[in-house]
Amino acid sequence: MSIRVTHENGVHTVIMDRPAKRNAFTMEMYRNFGAAVALLDADDDVRCIVVRGEGGAFCAGSDIGGFDTSRSNIEQAREYARFTLDMTNTLKNTRHPTVACIEGPCVGGGLEIALNCDVRIAARSARFGLPINRIGLCVDHEELADLIGVVGHTVALEALLQGHIFGADEALQKGFVTRLADDARVLDDAYEVATRIAEGAPLVNRWHKKFVRRLRSGLPLTSAERDEAYACFDTQDYRNGTLAFANKQRPVFEGR
Missing domain, CATH: 1.10.12 (Lyase 2-enoyl-coa Hydratase; Chain  A, domain 2)
Known part of the structure; x- marks a missing residue:
């Protein structure tokens, strides 16, 4: 399935589990991700949701290997965007508090997933970016509105125009993440935050x-x-x- 859910003491974790591809999303992963978060949203026993990736990576975005068949023209691109947004919006709109635990690459659609979380804790070695102008893609207006809502117009436009990959210090300075942790501590720090939330x-x-x-x-x-x-x-x-x-x-x- 490439999406797993674990839970302990009210803290439920949605794990993106495709480490060989740095957890890049396929259509099936989007479907399973949306379904998993929807089930958690309906569960009154959930106190906090942690989102993280397997294998030392958060998410390298959408798998471009499927673009030739799923986004080869305007109509397909519109349907693709609607489907993927419907899935990731379950995270944005869930009533439960959410924490992103970010390791390694967090780029493209992966960064958009992280920005849909309420608290974003990143390892100091994590890497961020929206390098879609390098492959000739635009951000959908709804995705752009979400990005602007978190980091503001100027930072959003700078990231999109440069299309560069930047480090965790810059991500913290510009509001992409809410705090940093040493690499060896990032999981512990994320779950300590999630536990404090769950105790409220x-x-x-x-x-x-x-x-x-x-x-x-x-x-x-x-x-x-x-x-x-x-x-x-x-x-x-x-x-x-x-x-x-x-x-x-x-x-x-x-x-x-």
Whole structure:
């Protein structure tokens, strides 16, 4: 399948498992990736999703070996984009918090997958880029909007115009990643972050993710949307959390 899912203590990991090709995506991988994330999205027991690649690589993008048959004209390219975006948008739109653990190459479509995650932790030796002008390809408008939403217009355009591969320090400086870790520590650091997320109140984490996405739209909030920020006071998790705090205990959240 080339996509595997593991889980432990509320942290579920989606693993891109095609190391011989640096985890470059085939159509089947896109399909399985979307299906795996959709199942996790529907599961109330999920507290955090980690996305990572197997074999010391995150993802080298889409496998260009299939471009001759899947993107040989405008109609095929439109269908390809719609299908792949439908699959990767399951990650962007999931209600659960997400963490990208980035090792090795994270380029093209692989970088777009990483940018769809809420937290992006990269090894210091990781490499990034959007070198699609080297093969005569444009970024779809929806993909471009996602890129601009994370790093801004100027950085997005610079990366696309240069088409260069850059290192983790530059990626951190320009907002492609949120933090760096030593190569030997990147997995541990990513799961420590995921565990801290998983230990928080899951409803609150989902609400905060929803609210941030809504505010990024720039549209005015309705009264009902403003009031949703106070729905937490009616949850069992709020009662558990405040009681645990008063008793100097670790809270146990139920997600209700």
